[in-house]
Amino acid sequence: MFDKDRFIHECMDAVAEGxxxxxxxxxxxxxxxxxxxxxxxxxxxxxxxxxxxxPDLTIINFVWAPCMSLMPHNHxxxxxxxxxxxxxxxxxxxxxxxxxxxxxxxxxGVGAVATLxxxxxxxxxxxxxxxxCAIHVYGGDFFEPAEPxxxxxxETLIERSWNIDRVKSxxxxxxxxxxxxxxxxxxxxxxxxPPRVLRSAEL
Ligand SMILES: [Fe+2]
Numbered sequence: 497m498f499d500k501d502r503f504i505h506e507c508m509d510a511v512a513e514g515x516x517x518x519x520x521x522x523x524x525x526x527x528x529x530x531x532x533x534x535x536x537x538x539x540x541x542x543x544x545x546x547x548x549x550x551p552d553l554t555i556i557n558f559v560w561a562p563c564m565s566l567m568p569h570n571h572x573x574x575x576x577x578x579x580x581x582x583x584x585x586x587x588x589x590x591x592x593x594x595x596x597x598x599x600x601x602x603x604x605g606v607g608a609v610a611t612l613x614x615x616x617x618x619x620x621x622x623x624x625x626x627x628x629c630a631i632h633v634y635g636g637d638f639f640e641p642a643e644p645x646x647x648x649x650x651e652t653l654i655e656r657s658w659n660i661d662r663v664k665s666x667x668x669x670x671x672x673x674x675x676x677x678x679x680x681x682x683x684x685x686x687x688x689x690p691p692r693v694l695r696s697a698e699l
Contacts, residue, residue: 498531504548504555507633511553515574518633519611522578525631529580529606532631536580539627542671544664546639547631554638558630560584560622564670568596568619569647569658573636577610582628586610589617595653604630619650 503525510517525532536547542561546554560566560582568589577584583605590599596617603623604610612618614635622628636642645658 498525498528498535500535500547507548507553507555508550511635515576515611515613515635518574518576518635519609522576522631522633523609526578526580526607526609532580533629536629539629542627542667544667549637549639551637552635554634554636556632556634556638558628558632559667560620560628560630561667561670562625562627562674563622564667564674565621565650566619566663566666567647567650568617568653570615570617570645571612571634571636571638572614572641572643572645573634573638574614575612575616575635576633577604577612578631578633579604579606579608580629580631581606582622582626583624584628584630585621585623587619587621589619589648591617595655596648617646617648 503521506521507518510521536557539559542559542564545557545559547557548555568587577586583603585603586601587598588600588602589596602610632638639660646655647658647662648655
């Protein structure tokens with residue numbers, strides 16, 4: 497049964513063994529997504545919440561806003577992604593001489609686990625109209641990688657330096673956009689009575 501503190505300690509013990517050992521721990525955790533949700537709490541906001549952070553290990557609770565996407569980026573460290581609610585669509589990219597091109601994709605539902613090597617480039621889409629929640633474990637300090645990280649503009653695919661503040665603001669903007677659509681749809685009042693069908697005599 498998932499327990500946050502035990503999960504952290506298991507990852508701390510396993511990180512030196514590498515990605516495969518972390519994968520097993522994450523797979524076990526997300527095999528009961530509802531349990532992870534009850535332990536970490538129902539998400540109130542989209543965002544990146546660190547659960548544990550050290551130079552060789554970062555554990556993050558990712559909450560993706562409905563229908564949000566994150567531009568292609570690399571990590572410069574291995575990562576393991578486990579989904580405990582919703583769905584993450586990952587597009588994998590490879591470098592070309594001048595830019596990047598899409599090379600594959602994987603859609604991750606509840607209980608699915610993906611392992612990404614240190615050089616992998618991916619972009620992420622939450623394709624559904626509710627929050628998607630995932631545990632991401634990184635073999636390094638996600639927030640201050642030892643080697644500079646890149647991201648690619650989603651429209652032009654031009655490489656630039658990764659910027660954590662830009663990433664955090666993307667989560668905030670995506671949540672605000674979703675809340676705005678909820679408010680505007682609430683302005684339409686449902687009809688109190690179904691339209692009456694006129695009889696031919698009334699026409
Ligand atoms: Fe990522």
